[in-house]
Amino acid sequence: MTPAARVQTSIELLDAIIASARSKGAPADRILAEWFRSNRFAGSKDRRAIRELVYAAIRACGPVPETGRAAMLRLAETDEHIRDLFDGSNYGPAELVNEEPVAAGGIAPDWLDRKLAGSDISGPEAQALLDRAPLDIRVNTLKAERATLALPVEGTPTSAPNGLRLEAGTQVEQWPDWREGKVEIQDTGSQIACLAVGAQPGENIIDLCAGGGGKTLSLAAAMDNLGRLVASDTDRNRLSALMPRAERAGATNIETALLNPGQELDALASLEGQADAVLIDAPCSGVGTWRRNPEARWRLDEKELARLTDLQARLLDIGARLVKPGGRLIYVTCSLLDEEGAEQFDAFISRSAGFSATAMDLPAGLARGQGIRLTPHHDGTDGFFIARAEKS
Numbered sequence: 001m002t003p004a005a006r007v008q009t010s011i012e013l014l015d016a017i018i019a020s021a022r023s024k025g026a027p028a029d030r031i032l033a034e035w036f037r038s039n040r041f042a043g044s045k046d047r048r049a050i051r052e053l054v055y056a057a058i059r060a061c062g063p064v065p066e067t068g069r070a071a072m073l074r075l076a077e078t079d080e081h082i083r084d085l086f087d088g089s090n091y092g093p094a095e096l097v098n099e100e101p102v103a104a105g106g107i108a109p110d111w112l113d114r115k116l117a118g119s120d121i122s123g124p125e126a127q128a129l130l131d132r133a134p135l136d137i138r139v140n141t142l143k144a145e146r147a148t149l150a151l152p153v154e155g156t157p158t159s160a161p162n163g164l165r166l167e168a169g170t171q172v173e174q175w176p177d178w179r180e181g182k183v184e185i186q187d188t189g190s191q192i193a194c195l196a197v198g199a200q201p202g203e204n205i206i207d208l209c210a211g212g213g214g215k216t217l218s219l220a221a222a223m224d225n226l227g228r229l230v231a232s233d234t235d236r237n238r239l240s241a242l243m244p245r246a247e248r249a250g251a252t253n254i255e256t257a258l259l260n261p262g263q264e265l266d267a268l269a270s271l272e273g274q275a276d277a278v279l280i281d282a283p284c285s286g287v288g289t290w291r292r293n294p295e296a297r298w299r300l301d302e303k304e305l306a307r308l309t310d311l312q313a314r315l316l317d318i319g320a321r322l323v324k325p326g327g328r329l330i331y332v333t334c335s336l337l338d339e340e341g342a343e344q345f346d347a348f349i350s351r352s353a354g355f356s357a358t359a360m361d362l363p364a365g366l367a368r369g370q371g372i373r374l375t376p377h378h379d380g381t382d383g384f385f386i387a388r389a390e391k392s
């Protein structure tokens with residue numbers, strides 16, 4: 001493909017991504033994967049170039065752009081080379097006309113910009129939300145040790161005790177060490193959130209929103225496979241990805257529980273008041289993961305944010321019922337908005353007799369309300385709010 005044809009293809013893909021964001025349809029990654037699958041003439045260099053153009057254009061636009069062409073023209077404002085490719089050549093974008101609309105730049109749609117600023121995310125903190133994310137792995141201590149594991153490439157130790165940072169794009173999933181479960185791909189922020197649980201061998205721990213088990217596997221390793229670790233979620237597909245991962249990781253103390261939305265406690269009734277620790281890695285806006293999913297900021301609206309904050313409050317109350325006296329509840333979101341983080345946790349503490357916030361000794365982050373916040377700018381991790389409460 002010519003460079004101009006790659007730009008035109010990216011414009012068409014951006015049109016599809018914008019329409020899909022508006023209708024809450026398929027995510028950008030899936031739209032790209034499908035296009036690559038059905039257009040085999042695009043070679044690996046074309047695919048890489050198109051992916052980079054599409055994601056750079058998404059990052060360059062704050063609010064949802066009107067069209068893919070307007071989004072590409074926003075990117076072209078910072079890259080003259082792209083502008084020159086609007087030359088009307090075969091398969092390339094049509095020539096520029098006077099006063100063509102250019103999509104607005106910035107960090108996010110205005111309403112979200114204001115919410116970020118209200119949570120002290122502005123300037124370089126806001127800009128860093130759109131950086132490219134690094135690739136972090138966690139050495140699985142059930143099978144290996146960071147100090148002695150010889151990997152195909154050398155990683156840089158991160159602030160998480162078992163973490164290593166690799167060059168973005170490293171094909172970790174092709175390594176024998178990954179297939180043998182010695183390493184897991186996991187952002188450093190996620191690894192640090194697991195440290196906040198303080199999981200110990202022999203404990204009874206519930207990972208209430210376990211999803212595909214990223215944090216569950218980390219907890220199983222901290223427990224050295226001793227004790228009981230219940231991984232629950234309402235999403236059957238995500239939860240079903242967990243056991244094969246656990247097998248690869250050699251994690252043997254995990255059991256899964258599929259929950260009914262709205263009746264979560266039904267499947268967990270026998271565990272009420274029993275858990276040494278309950279981790280609530282709550283569904284959230286995902287602001288802290290925009291580096292990986294920059295188009296997520298075009299999908300969020302105030303109604304969805306309100307739905308998420310209501311769900312988070314409900315999950316906190318459900319989690320609280322499961323904690324035993326003297327046990328702990330750990331609340332985590334990958335959002336940087338206070339209404340999903342510090343304020344949500346404050347409200348929980350205020351309405352929950354017997355629970356009080358406790359200090360955590362984590363290797364990164366800054367105090368935020370009664371918890372700790374990690375940010376891409378300050379910590380070089382995905383953004384997280386992490387807080388812990390103890391039940392008297």
Ligand SMILES: C[S@@+](CC[C@H](N)C(=O)[O-])C[C@H]1O[C@@H](n2cnc3c(N)ncnc32)[C@H](O)[C@@H]1O
Pocket residue numbers: 190208209210211212213214215216232233234235238259261262264281282283284311315
């Ligand atoms: C942030 S993700 C969890 C990520 C996971 N802990 C990990 O580390 O890979 C939030 C999860 O909450 C789940 N969820 C949504 N509503 C829920 C509910 N009512 N009860 C339990 N889990 C729920 C979602 O399906 C999603 O998997």
